[in-house]
Amino acid sequence: MKCYRLFIPYSRWRDAHPIVHSQKYHRRRRVCRLISKTLSKMALSSVLQSESADFSFNNDRSFSFGCRFGQTDLGFGAAPGDRLNFAIKASLGPDDKDGPERKIEFLHGTTTLAFKFQHGVIVAVDSRATAGAYIASQTVKKVIEINPYLLGTMAGGAADCSFWERLLARQCRVYELRNKERISVAAASKLLANMVYQYKGMGLSMGTMVCGWDKRGPGLYYVDSEGNRVCGDLFAVGSGSMYAYGVVDSGLRQDLSVEEACELGRRAIYQATYRDAYSGGQVNLYHVHSEGWTRVSQEDVLKLHHQYQEPKK
Amino acid sequence: MFAQVYGDNGKMKEYHYSGPVEHRFSPYSFNGGTVLAVAGEDFAIVASDTRLSEGYSIHSRDSPKCYKLTNTTVIGCSGFHGDCLTLTKIIDARLKMYKHSNNKSMTSGAIAAMLSTILYGRRFFPYYVYNIIGGLDEEGKGAVYSFDPVGSYQRDTYKAGGSASAMLQPLLDNQIGFKNMEGVQHLPLNQEKAVQLVKDVFISAAERDVYTGDALRICIVTKEGIKEETVPLRKD
Numbered sequence: 001m002k003c004y005r006l007f008i009p010y011s012r013w014r015d016a017h018p019i020v021h022s023q024k025y026h027r028r029r030r031v032c033r034l035i036s037k038t039l040s041k042m043a044l045s046s047v048l049q050s051e052s053a054d055f056s057f058n059n060d061r062s063f064s065f066g067c068r069f070g071q072t073d074l075g076f077g078a079a080p081g082d083r084l085n086f087a088i089k090a091s092l093g094p095d096d097k098d099g100p101e102r103k104i105e106f107l108h109g110t111t112t113l114a115f116k117f118q119h120g121v122i123v124a125v126d127s128r129a130t131a132g133a134y135i136a137s138q139t140v141k142k143v144i145e146i147n148p149y150l151l152g153t154m155a156g157g158a159a160d161c162s163f164w165e166r167l168l169a170r171q172c173r174v175y176e177l178r179n180k181e182r183i184s185v186a187a188a189s190k191l192l193a194n195m196v197y198q199y200k201g202m203g204l205s206m207g208t209m210v211c212g213w214d215k216r217g218p219g220l221y222y223v224d225s226e227g228n229r230v231c232g233d234l235f236a237v238g239s240g241s242m243y244a245y246g247v248v249d250s251g252l253r254q255d256l257s258v259e260e261a262c263e264l265g266r267r268a269i270y271q272a273t274y275r276d277a278y279s280g281g282q283v284n285l286y287h288v289h290s291e292g293w294t295r296v297s298q299e300d301v302l303k304l305h306h307q308y309q310e311p312k313k
Numbered sequence: 314m315f316a317q318v319y320g321d322n323g324k325m326k327e328y329h330y331s332g333p334v335e336h337r338f339s340p341y342s343f344n345g346g347t348v349l350a351v352a353g354e355d356f357a358i359v360a361s362d363t364r365l366s367e368g369y370s371i372h373s374r375d376s377p378k379c380y381k382l383t384n385t386t387v388i389g390c391s392g393f394h395g396d397c398l399t400l401t402k403i404i405d406a407r408l409k410m411y412k413h414s415n416n417k418s419m420t421s422g423a424i425a426a427m428l429s430t431i432l433y434g435r436r437f438f439p440y441y442v443y444n445i446i447g448g449l450d451e452e453g454k455g456a457v458y459s460f461d462p463v464g465s466y467q468r469d470t471y472k473a474g475g476s477a478s479a480m481l482q483p484l485l486d487n488q489i490g491f492k493n494m495e496g497v498q499h500l501p502l503n504q505e506k507a508v509q510l511v512k513d514v515f516i517s518a519a520e521r522d523v524y525t526g527d528a529l530r531i532c533i534v535t536k537e538g539i540k541e542e543t544v545p546l547r548k549d
Contacts, residue, residue, distance in 0.1 A: 129465075131461065134478075134479055136461065137459075137467060137469070139467070139469070140467055141467065157463070157465075158461065158465035159429075159432070159433055159436070159461060159463040159464045159465035160436075160463075162429075162464075162465055162466075163429070163430070163433045163436075163464060202437060203437070204436075
């Protein structure tokens with residue numbers, strides 16, 4: 001369509017000249033979209049290097065089922081991709097009664113936070129995993145130890161986070177072997193972001209923070225399945241993040257000591273578990289410093305509750 | 314298919330014809346069943362009921378959901394029976410391949426990690442199976458690994474999965490994990506007590522869950538091997 005000099009606004013010209021494509025054009029576009037989706041799913045399988053025994057890999061079938069994916073609310077507002085559908089029971093929402101057909105439920109809901117201060121990075125997470133309204137586990141490890149100086153947190157879909165971060169650990173090790181040097185936090189977070197960007201729109205749900213210490217000092221990046229990758233000094237991710245932000249924002253100073261910073265992180269997660277139904281279990285605390293990361297503590301929220309509420313009586 | 318009997322909110326629809334109904338094919342169906350695994354000091358128990366149902370019917374009263382993988386590992390799969398069968402076939406094939414390339418059997422931890430990647434490989438069209446692996450780890454201690462349908466897993470001491478899991482898990486939390494009990498001595502679990510507990514727990518589940526019943530198959534994994542026991546349950 002030719003459109004060069006105009007004496008009317010472009011929008012008026014555009015609306016007066018609708019573009020009509022042939023059936024052949026639309027058919028071609030549909031096929032291309034199908035092919036690119038198939039190729040990216042093949043990418044997933046080649047990443048897994050599944051050998052001949054995995055005869056279950058028939059991805060073209062998945063397009064023909066148009067049922068909506070009933071997904072429970074995700075912690076950090078990631079919108080599930082609605083282009084790719086797969087057949088699960090049509091009912092949405094967590095309050096459906098169990099009929100003969102059930103909803104497949106994955107594990108979501110969490111509070112994780114990390115912040116930088118003068119002595120490094122503090123990482124604090126809860127340990128609850130929910131499948132719909134059922135608490136599947138109170139002892140999930142939401143911090144993945146990528147290597148002795150890099151940590152990754154998990155929020156969103158449990159399988160998505162653990163799979164992609166495990167793959168990230170493998171990539172970081174390959175980088176170390178190839179370059180005889182540790183990978184920087186920026187590069188590690190970029191690797192993760194690029195890996196999941198290929199699956200954007202397909203329904204992955206992952207909100208993770210890559211924390212570590214490299215040549216440039218403490219590093220903290222937030223990466224999610226929407227394609228965001230941001231560097232920052234403080235992040236809280238998950239359904240309980242708002243509550244955690246309130247506590248950390250009011251107590252964070254750059255000149256905190258290690259003890260005070262740990263206590264701040266612990267208190268923030270405790271307050272989030274107190275108010276958020278989808279967070280709970282134990283508070284796992286890690287401290288990343290120039291020598292690497294250290295596991296500071298693991299405390300049950302019930303015990304923390306007695307500790308914090310006791311002095312008030 | 315029962316999509317048209319149950320409406321969108323899970324409640325039963327009226328029986329009279331109320332206008333055009335859209336029929337949708339679902340590749341999944343729910344075949345019921347409950348699986349349970351408990352890890353002890355030097356043993357592991359994997360138990361499952363043997364009822365195979367679909368909707369209001371029972372297809373079979375003798376379809377156990379525990380499958381033996383190696384001499385030290387048993388897996389329990391419940392959910393959609395078709396996917397359970399395919400998944401166990403795939404796991405068996407991968408175990409054989411590993412045995413041929415590495416000249417040793419896979420350990421429980423390795424099987425768990427492998428199953429996680431097999432399940433995640435179908436992230437966009439999942440296996441509708443709730444898996445629990447029970448077995449002995451390299452040191453001979455009991456290990457239980459529980460999975461979700463897309464491969465998220467973790468090691469536990471005890472776990473219930475399947476249709477009656479929400480009824481069994483709190484009971485196990487109390488009796489094995491001593492949760493919500495004050496001033497109670499934490500005694501370690503011995504094998505006889507664990508087997509008795511599993512039997513009691515399944516009897517309770519059969520009372521209140523329609524998809525659980527008929528018989529209970531218990532597989533006890535010790536360093537001597539795998540012993541199987543069958544106990545009858547309510548058949549109604």
